Amino acid sequence: MYVHTVERIFYINKTLKQIYITGLHDSRWSPVFFNRMNSTLINNPLMEQIDEIGSLIGNTPLLEIKHAFHKPGIRLYAKLEWHQLGESVKARPAYQIIKDAIVNGNLSKEKRLLDATSGNTGIAYAAICARLGIPLTICLPKNASEERKVLLRAFGAELIYTSPMEGTDGAQAKAKALADENPALYYYADQYNNQSNWKAHYYGTAREIYHQTQGTITHFVAALGTTGTFTGTAKKLKEANAQIATIALQPETALHGLEGWKDLETAKVPGIYDPSWHDEIKAVSTLEAYDWVKIFARREGMLISPSSAANLAGAVKVAEEIDEGTIVTIFPDNAAKYSEVINTLF
């Protein structure tokens, strides 16, 4: 059986009770003798289950946008991130966080996975935990949309509501307090400070983009929320080719309707945020995003979320400033969970 984390691959030979470890990009295998950690791996049915779920994560299509926007010399692409378990970009970090916690012995069926999230990460955790049989507690602001709450409940998550006035920062404080009170019960995933978050994009999203564009990408554009998507992808792309320009997006105002986006000037800055990987920050307004939702539906035949449309708005701003290049952005999810907004637009 093979199991891999973001940095290592384990080959587990149950008969010989031996484990071999290698780095992801290293062909040498080192044997590791049977010890406590290895027995956790060998006897842990979760390892096989989590490995199987891996086939449902990542490898999303890259769409070339030709009708909603066209400019000679420019190729514009978007990663359609709803094509995976949980139907959003957050399948990647949720999976990586859970997998690394299992491999490191921090999460088992005897513990509850705990985190603060008002949306996609919670749904991705819930979908993965449902398949693994791991109980899940999600702290979220009470005003999170009914569609999200229904999805979370459907996948069996326990929901703890926090004050709408405090947003996701309040939900984070609640999750941390619960974990501090009862460390034996919970594994607190803490997506804002968990290195597995950006590593999922470093090893997954960035590589896919590089291969899907045959290395021709010149500009990467994406929003900052927990900052995992942007940081992990931009870091790996820059390492592959330092000439690739990386443009981070922020909401134009602190109060905005872009689900998953954080205004880093006013919100609590995530611990994993690393400002060294963006060349530039551009602002996008919620109204611009709504316009692009409409344009995209009419010209490309896809109903995308306000967040995806805002990423498109940012990518188009970049396209308007250059004469030639290959721009890639991320579409974190489609419009399926946003009926409250979509009903007002059409």
Ligand SMILES: Cc1ncc(COP(=O)(O)O)c(C=O)c1O
């Ligand atoms: C719809 C949507 N857009 C953008 C983001 C931002 O991604 P990240 O948290 O990786 O910065 C998220 C994160 O939850 C999201 O759900």
